[in-house]
Amino acid sequence: MYMKYNNKMNEDIFLTTKNAIHQQWVNIPELVNFTPWPTDLTLKEIKPNHIPASTILQKWKTGLNPQTKRLHECICTLAPHVNWQQNYFEEELGRDFLNRYGFFELFGPTGHFHTIQTCAYIAYWDSKLYYPWHFHEAEELYFIISGQAEFKLEGQQPEILTATKTCFHRSNQPHALTTHSQPVLALLIWRGSGLTLKSSLLVHK
Ligand code: ZN
Numbered sequence: 001m002y003m004k005y006n007n008k009m010n011e012d013i014f015l016t017t018k019n020a021i022h023q024q025w026v027n028i029p030e031l032v033n034f035t036p037w038p039t040d041l042t043l044k045e046i047k048p049n050h051i052p053a054s055t056i057l058q059k060w061k062t063g064l065n066p067q068t069k070r071l072h073e074c075i076c077t078l079a080p081h082v083n084w085q086q087n088y089f090e091e092e093l094g095r096d097f098l099n100r101y102g103f104f105e106l107f108g109p110t111g112h113f114h115t116i117q118t119c120a121y122i123a124y125w126d127s128k129l130y131y132p133w134h135f136h137e138a139e140e141l142y143f144i145i146s147g148q149a150e151f152k153l154e155g156q157q158p159e160i161l162t163a164t165k166t167c168f169h170r171s172n173q174p175h176a177l178t179t180h181s182q183p184v185l186a187l188l189i190w191r192g193s194g195l196t197l198k199s200s201l202l203v204h205k
Contacts, residue, residue: 010081014043017074030166034141035191038107038117046112051084053102057124065163068145075122087198100126109196119190131177133202137194140169142186149184152176174202
């Protein structure tokens with residue numbers, strides 16, 4: 001499945017994005033306290049997978065936060081070269097949701113940069129989407145890169161989070177996300193056990 005990465009131009013885009021994430025990771029206490037910067041990152045050849053949300057994201061150039069603008073622009077440049085995923089089916093979340101949402105594993109056991117120390121996903125939700133209650137074993141930290149979203153955690157008041165803000169989810173703690181007039185682009189970091197497991201929707205009986 002993996003080969004050595006030998007496409008120089010694409011490699012530069014991946015390394016530039018990694019550096020932009022590193023800059024945030026080591027300078028924002030919530031990130032570095034959540035988990036240290038992984039020391040075993042190795043770029044792998046993974047076939048890109050396109051989804052409609054990638055095209056929407058690549059057109060997002062305004063309303064950016066000065067602190068995260070460079071990272072946002074790196075991710076837009078990288079977007080055509082990554083393995084976009086969705087994890088859910090149309091029967092679960094609907095066609096409109098799947099047309100305007102997606103994520104990719106940048107760091108992780110099956111990520112573009114291989115590591116066994118953490119997972120780091122980049123995720124995009126377009127405006128006016130509802131991501132229903134879901135949970136996963138790994139602990140999670142959201143870092144908002146651009147835009148904003150309303151975060152709901154079981155047992156807590158909903159909160160609107162904007163660029164540079166973070167949100168922590170305990171292991172298996174149900175959480176949900178709603179975007180209103182703005183889209184949201186976020187870095188999601190996982191730690192602990194369950195790095196190779198997926199999110200599951202909470203099924204209400
Ligand atoms: Zn989550």
